[in-house]
Amino acid sequence: MRVTVNGDPRDVPADCTVATVVAEAGVAPDERGVAVAVDGDVVPRSRWAATPLNPEARVEVLRATAGG
Template identity: 50%
Template sequence: MILILNGQPYDTAADTVAQLLKEKDIAPEGTAVAVTEQVIPRSQWETTPLNEGTAVEILTAVQGG
């Protein structure tokens, strides 16, 4: 299916937020996810479904100087 991931079309086989993060090899620590402009708590990533055309934003904290 095609999602809109961080503003760009993205083809995925993931059915949930957790599966998408695993597919993208993104660690949950320091990561925030919004689906259709709603922030999804980490405790709900396993059960939050993704559908064709869903807008997903993934934000990761980066340290540096």
């Protein structure tokens, strides 16, 4: 199925979870300071592995950068 991760279209298996795309985005399992939104809503880290993605889901994987 097709999803969008940080603005890029991505073909993923139908059983793909948030945790899978976060790992593919280059985030280490123990990296702190990361947040994920799916279709604009926060998905807490504790639920990444158990949250499946729907077709057309828009995933944002974010971390701290210089600013402010």
